[in-house]
Amino acid sequence: MWQPSEIYPDPSIEILDPRFERYRLSLAAVEKLYEGTRWAEGPVWFGDGRYLLWSDIPNNRVLRWDETSGAVSVFRQPSDFANGHTRDRQGRLITCQHGTRSVTRTEYDGTITTLASHYDGKRLNSPNDVTVKSDGSVWFTDPPFGILSDYEGYRAQAELPTSVYRLADGELTVATGDVDRPNGICFSPDETRCYIAQSGTKKLIWVFDVEGDTLTNGRTFVDCERGQPDGFRCDEDGNLWCGWGGGPGLNGVRVFAPDGTAIGHIHLPNRCANLCFGGKAKNRLFMTAGQSLFALYVNTRGV
Numbered sequence: 091m092w093q094p095s096e097i098y099p100d101p102s103i104e105i106l107d108p109r110f111e112r113y114r115l116s117l118a119a120v121e122k123l124y125e126g127t128r129w130a131e132g133p134v135w136f137g138d139g140r141y142l143l144w145s146d147i148p149n150n151r152v153l154r155w156d157e158t159s160g161a162v163s164v165f166r167q168p169s170d171f172a173n174g175h176t177r178d179r180q181g182r183l184i185t186c187q188h189g190t191r192s193v194t195r196t197e198y199d200g201t202i203t204t205l206a207s208h209y210d211g212k213r214l215n216s217p218n219d220v221t222v223k224s225d226g227s228v229w230f231t232d233p234p235f236g237i238l239s240d241y242e243g244y245r246a247q248a249e250l251p252t253s254v255y256r257l258a259d260g261e262l263t264v265a266t267g268d269v270d271r272p273n274g275i276c277f278s279p280d281e282t283r284c285y286i287a288q289s290g291t292k293k294l295i296w297v298f299d300v301e302g303d304t305l306t307n308g309r310t311f312v313d314c315e316r317g318q319p320d321g322f323r324c325d326e327d328g329n330l331w332c333g334w335g336g337g338p339g340l341n342g343v344r345v346f347a348p349d350g351t352a353i354g355h356i357h358l359p360n361r362c363a364n365l366c367f368g369g370k371a372k373n374r375l376f377m378t379a380g381q382s383l384f385a386l387y388v389n390t391r392g393v
């Protein structure tokens with residue numbers, strides 16, 4: 091059972107390498123903002139409205155946390171078993187949906203546009219996580235998790251291999267098919283690297299070089315051993331803040347320097363499925379973990 095820290099610095103924030111010291115605020119502690127989801131995922135920050143959206147996949151809803159009041163409300167239900175979210179360059183909500191096996195965009199008037207649901211005439215598996223590059227292209231992962239049971243979607247047979255896709259100018263292409271059950275995805279601050287979590291039999295974080303509209307030179311960034319990587323984001327210095335699981339002592343957020351060294355760990359009671367930076371200065375880390383939404387102020391900003 092998680093309990094708020096009564097002392098500072100919060101002992102749940104562990105320094106694994108001296109490079110992490112500068113990112114820990116000595117008077118900031120992990121806060122629980124909400125409890126009551128079945129499986130929390132996909133946080134995305136709306137600074138223009140001062141609110142956070144995140145998914146409660148098994149409950150088939152998207153929740154909204156208001157920064158000014160702390161109130162939580164239902165943003166969308168049913169959500170078609172929404173998972174990962176991001177925003178495009180125009181500020182619109184981009185969503186991975188297990189139920190429709192698609193990636194959608196919520197327009198300014200609230201209508202929903204399907205961006206991708208098929209490749210080569212076959213249905214996608216269950217789009218999981220998504221990011222938008224500065225050129226407006228949409229990149230997303232497509233593992234089978236949403237079609238394995240009726241808990242996070244609808245049970246069905248996979249029609250396609252698990253791949254990472256790029257969508258640009260209405261054309262969907264495979265960015266890479268090398269990752270076994272790809273999960274989280276994000277770009278480095280300068281967009282020369284793309285990080286992808288592998289949630290197959292062997293748990294890895296891959297890193298690819300980004301050359302135009304292609305991913306090349308795929309290689310292991312982190313061999314996760316007993317850890318389980320999930321969704322992640324980069325900060326302004328290129329550190330990778332990664333949702334992490336694997337059991338007691340491993341659950342939470344693992345932070346990796348650009349050279350792949352684990353430099354810090356934020357301990358949480360459950361596996362952290364995903365995270366994002368938000369708040370007025372983009373220095374507040376929002377973490378979705380099991381039944382709860384957590385937050386922590388840090389001394390860096392999200393990209």
